[in-house]
Amino acid sequence: MLHLNKLNFNYGKLKTSKETKEKLKIISKKFEYYCNQIFDLKSNGENNNNNNDLVIVELKKNFIKNILCYDKLSIDFCKSILNDYNKNAYLGMDNPNLMIHLPDDIMEEGRFHYDQTGSDEIVTIWTPITDYNYDALAYYKVGALIYKFFKILKIEKFLPKKNITVNKFESIEWSGYFIHKGCLNTSKNISSAIVVGLRFSKEDNSNLIYEDFTEDSIYYNYKITLEFINNLINYSKNKNISTKEKFEYVEKKLKSMKFSINQVIVAKIFSVVAQRLHRNSEIQNNFENLSFLIDMSSYFLDKNNYSSLTRLKKTDFFN
Secondary structure (H helix, E strand, O other), X not given: OHHHOHHHOXXXXXXXXXXXHHHHHHHHHHHHXXXXXXXXXXXXXXXXXXXXXXXXXHHHHHHHHHHHHOEHHHHHHHHHHHHHHOOOOEEOOOOOEXXXXXXXXHHHOOOOEOOOXXXXXXXXXXXXXXXXXXXXXXXXXXXXHHHHHHHHOOOHHHOOEEEEOOOOOOEEEEEOOOEEEEOOOOOOOOEEEEEEEXXXXXXXXXXXXXXXXXXXXXXXXXXXXXXXXXXXXXXXOOXXXXXXXXXXXXXXXXXXXXXXXXXXXXXXXXXXXXXXHHHOOOOHHHXXXXXXXXXXXXXXXXXXXXXXXXXXXXXXXXX
């Protein structure tokens, strides 16, 4: 019955309260501030190799993303959205997500997918915190079952694609089997949206956590995270090193890093960077070893990190 929900075929607009919009404005200002600070920070003199630059940019994006998503303000925003939704739903199990789209950033151009996990009906609330000077999203109006059929036959490109134009601070919603993707940022500005998951379940299984970040702690943890990633970039160039030796190296380096924020947050940063490097078919061969090392690092910090754990199970890591 989940497939019959009309929001699996088309998106809707969600009217939000003044309280929610005020929180969005503060999140937006914080995002702009972090971007100005983090993207202006030098990368400790690593060489100008284009591949290394790409990794560092991914680190910066995901550091900003997680600092904001684990901020108490974002948790309060989620609760405010839930009140606006005004239906018998709970917040999703995880913290909100933040989409960051740099100009012409192919790493952030999505693939068509749906959000559904598990048997409970879910709803995604997607809200821009910046202007989007291009079509933010694209979708198929046929629903997941027809999309899967066309994909099996490898003819999904013949499905009629529709685009979504969004406005800053105006939320849109869709259900779990809505087929959609993020579009390439063709503008000259950074674009970003905060994403909240809701779930219709019998009980509240949400596990949202937050941290009281200070400017000093953000700067300090960014610097040592950057230092660690630079170490992995250099180490990943070594050939013919066993998985055991790699993990021992990662373990030793991480133990020397004195993170002052929750290690679960650091693991999340690493995991998403590894995912971006791993899944992009155009660069996978260049970063296969590095993404493996970063996933190891995520696993060492948080053995419950689902994404890194799933990718590691496909390797010889647990052999």
